[in-house]
Each structure stands twice: as C-alpha cells, then as structure tokens.
Amino acid sequence: MRMPEPRAFWVDEQFDREHGTGGQGRYEAEVLSRIDKFADTWDDIAPVAFAATAWRVASELSPGFVRWHRRIVSATCTRSSWDGSMVCAVTVVSRWPAELTWTRQWQRDRGWRDWPQVFGQFTTPTEQDQTRSPHLRALLQVEAPVPLDALPPAPGGPQDHVAPAARRAVVVLARELNDLLAPVIGQLEAGVPADS
Structure with a gap:
C-alpha cells in the first residue's frame, strides 16, 4: 500500500485569520503595510514580479503565511532574467x-x-x-520553472485590491510548489530507494 505524500508547501489560513487585526488577516495587513515593495509591479503585463513580491512578503512573516515541510530550508520565487518567466529555487535537506x-x-x-x-x-x-x-549535511538545490496560468494579474496600483491579489498569488505558488516537490519530500521521508 502506497503512503500518501507529505505536503511540501501550504498556506496557513487559520493562523493568519486568528492573528489578524481589524477584520484583516495578518498577511493582508502586512501586504498593505509594505505596499511600497509592490510599486515596480503595477500594471505589469505579466503577473510574475507581483507574485514574486507577494511570495517574498509571505515567506518573511514569522511564522510565515506560507509554510513548508521541515526538510525545506528555503524557497524563493523570482522573475527569470533570461525570459521573464517565474522560477523557483528551493533548498531541501537530504540524506547522504x-x-x-x-x-x-x-x-x-x-x-x-x-x-x-x-x-x-x-x-x-x-x-x-x-x-x-x-x-556532513547534504542539501539538494531545486531550481525549476513555475507555471503562470493561475496567477492573478498584477494590480494597476495601490488602490486596486492588492492584498487579495497577493493572497491569491501566494496560494497559487504554494500549490504549484507543492505539486512539484511533494513527491521529492515523500521519497526522502521514505528513506528507501524508489521502485524502478
């Protein structure tokens, strides 16, 4: 019987709601307090820079709005300087x-x-x-493209529903990264060679 894969990434909506103030979630309030970080992303034809900034704000919260498995040391999402697409860099604890x-x-x-x-x-x-x-501590460095299909468009400015769009971008990125890395984490947690 095959064990279910562990989650690699997820958004902690419950903690966010419980620790928010004034009817806003904690992440939403953080986005609004750091609205200047999004200034270069307004009206961008591609959602990449906005989503990367939303991810950075989410992962810098302590505890983070986006959470990850204990084997994941770091996770960044950035715009590729080569073609403008979204790429991730994730560092994962491994066995020798x-x-x-x-x-x-x-x-x-x-x-x-x-x-x-x-x-x-x-x-x-x-x-x-x-x-x-x-x-001797082994690390795996995962670098991969991230699909853009479900990312929300970049808002037109600071009054254009920035916080909900940022939340949506983080949810999409967490889902995509989970789909990419949950099988890797599952295999590392199993600690046995994969079936051929």
Missing part, C-alpha cells in the same frame, strides 16, 4: 548520497554526523557539536 553510505571507510573512525534534529526539526550543529565531531 548513496556513494557515502555504501561503505563507512571514508569516515576513518572520526564520528561523522548527519543533520542534527531537535523535536524532528533539522538544525545547524551548535558550536559545541562542531568541536566534538565533523558534520
């Missing part, structure tokens, strides 16, 4: 590559350690940990 797990000879009894975990969260080794043993 197979070449390092087939044998332990390379370790030479030095006590190599993988990613430390605290309550299931991957963490950076403390300074004390680094003085006790060497650490």
Whole structure:
C-alpha cells in the first residue's frame, strides 16, 4: 500500500485569520503595510514580479503565511532574467548520497554526523557539536520553472485590491510548489530507494 505524500508547501489560513487585526488577516495587513515593495509591479503585463513580491512578503512573516515541510530550508520565487518567466529555487535537506553510505571507510573512525534534529526539526550543529565531531549535511538545490496560468494579474496600483491579489498569488505558488516537490519530500521521508 502506497503512503500518501507529505505536503511540501501550504498556506496557513487559520493562523493568519486568528492573528489578524481589524477584520484583516495578518498577511493582508502586512501586504498593505509594505505596499511600497509592490510599486515596480503595477500594471505589469505579466503577473510574475507581483507574485514574486507577494511570495517574498509571505515567506518573511514569522511564522510565515506560507509554510513548508521541515526538510525545506528555503524557497524563493523570482522573475527569470533570461525570459521573464517565474522560477523557483528551493533548498531541501537530504540524506547522504548513496556513494557515502555504501561503505563507512571514508569516515576513518572520526564520528561523522548527519543533520542534527531537535523535536524532528533539522538544525545547524551548535558550536559545541562542531568541536566534538565533523558534520556532513547534504542539501539538494531545486531550481525549476513555475507555471503562470493561475496567477492573478498584477494590480494597476495601490488602490486596486492588492492584498487579495497577493493572497491569491501566494496560494497559487504554494500549490504549484507543492505539486512539484511533494513527491521529492515523500521519497526522502521514505528513506528507501524508489521502485524502478
């Protein structure tokens, strides 16, 4: 029986509503307080720059409006300087590559350690940990195009329903990134080679 894939990305609507003020969600209020960050995106024929800015604001909130799996270290969405399309760059915690797990000879009894975990969260080794043993922490760098089809158009200006459009852009990007990366996260969490 196949296990369901874990979520790689999602929008935390409940936390946003519960911690909003004045009838606005927390993210909506943040977008309005940082409206100047969107100034270069007004009336853009493509929704890319607006969506990238909306994503950045969402991921900079603490905790973020957009959340991601514990294996994801960072996630950015930007406009490609090559053709103006949307691209993402996502850094993912990984196990050691197979070449390092087939044998332990390379370790030479030095006590190599993988990613430390605290309550299931991957963490950076403390300074004390680094003085006790060497650490080898594997990361995967995912760089991929993101479809634009469902992104909302860029608003015409600061009075043009910016907050709802930003929310919609983040929801679409979270869905697209989840579709892209949930299978990767699922395979890493399973910890076994994929069926051929």
